Amino acid sequence: MAHYKLRKAEPEDVTDILRLIKELAKIVEKEDQVMLTEKDLLEDGFGEHPFYHCIVAEVPAEQQKVEGYSVIGFAMYYFTYDPWIGKLLYLEDFFVMKEYRCLGIGSEILKNLSVTALKSGCNSMHFIVAQSNEASINFYKRRGALDLSLAEGWRLFRIDKQCLLNLSAEE
Amino acid sequence: MANFILRKAEPKDVSDILRLIKELAKYEEMEEQVILTENDLLEDGFGDHPFYHCIVAEVPKEKGTNGFTVIGFAMYYFTYDPWIGKLLYLEDFYVMKEYRGFGIGSQILKELSHTAVKTRCSSMHFIVAEWNKPSIEFYKRRGASDLSLEEGWRLFKIDNKIKNKAKKKK
Numbered sequence: 001m002a003h004y005k006l007r008k009a010e011p012e013d014v015t016d017i018l019r020l021i022k023e024l025a026k027i028v029e030k031e032d033q034v035m036l037t038e039k040d041l042l043e044d045g046f047g048e049h050p051f052y053h054c055i056v057a058e059v060p061a062e063q064q065k066v067e068g069y070s071v072i073g074f075a076m077y078y079f080t081y082d083p084w085i086g087k088l089l090y091l092e093d094f095f096v097m098k099e100y101r102c103l104g105i106g107s108e109i110l111k112n113l114s115v116t117a118l119k120s121g122c123n124s125m126h127f128i129v130a131q132s133n134e135a136s137i138n139f140y141k142r143r144g145a146l147d148l149s150l151a152e153g154w155r156l157f158r159i160d161k162q163c164l165l166n167l168s169a170e171e
Numbered sequence: 172m173a174n175f176i177l178r179k180a181e182p183k184d185v186s187d188i189l190r191l192i193k194e195l196a197k198y199e200e201m202e203e204q205v206i207l208t209e210n211d212l213l214e215d216g217f218g219d220h221p222f223y224h225c226i227v228a229e230v231p232k233e234k235g236t237n238g239f240t241v242i243g244f245a246m247y248y249f250t251y252d253p254w255i256g257k258l259l260y261l262e263d264f265y266v267m268k269e270y271r272g273f274g275i276g277s278q279i280l281k282e283l284s285h286t287a288v289k290t291r292c293s294s295m296h297f298i299v300a301e302w303n304k305p306s307i308e309f310y311k312r313r314g315a316s317d318l319s320l321e322e323g324w325r326l327f328k329i330d331n332k333i334k335n336k337a338k339k340k341k
Contacts, residue, residue, distance in 0.1 A: 021253045034254045044256060052251040078251055081223040083192045083263045084205045086215060093253045114329070124330045131323040140327055149325035153301040156318045156326065159284070160294050163314035167284035 009054035180225035
């Protein structure tokens, strides 16, 4: 089994975090939609008020399967609020490089997130999954996740920047 | 048109906020699932690190119903999209039925849009129950797109019972 460790991301990890965000976006053929820069990630994650938190999975230099990269997985999360039950941990992105899958790293990350959620007084962890992503859906269901869209009929909506500008300028 | 003002919620508003949360939950037939207390709302919204923000809609005392002058609210917080950065997430949004049809909801949404633009959010996100046709129409009229329909997103949860089990596993 590969030796690896999980740790809180630090400012110097933003290059690897962005690389992994782009790798994950590439899988769904949306790499060109990643507008974020390392500078954004630095300001938004490591400033006075972090808008997100990250755990990274790191392997020692001698265990690298892909040259030059020791950070081989990450999870991005933040805290949200449910008006019925209070604080929630929201899992936004979660990715392990394909060369490092099936080694239990993903499971360990999820366990780490569960501990964080409980320690921070959260009642639940929420996340969205694309309905076409059967592998991920099964991964989560095996660990007890419930599909709220199926069970309770929730649909995700968006009002994009242009509409926000239109609405805020309306008389 | 009703006279009303919109303002940032203050600590003293937590009883009204909880009352309106329960009214909205009742409309969704889920009132018994509201376990949050006024104390939770106070600590979580008005402490060192607020987990949510609220706008409230208030009418003058003489226009109030049963002594209530806070007649609508919106609860929101900031989330993060790894492709485009900060988002404003609209969590709850409700105007008491006696005060509907006066443009209060539209004004709240306009205020939220303004906040989102000011804080450099790329987008506003929120979820709506698929059976809630009036709300879906309200949002669609204002340019909202249904990402669940267009992109197939489904919301999942892992709750505490499961998390506690996972924590105990070696």
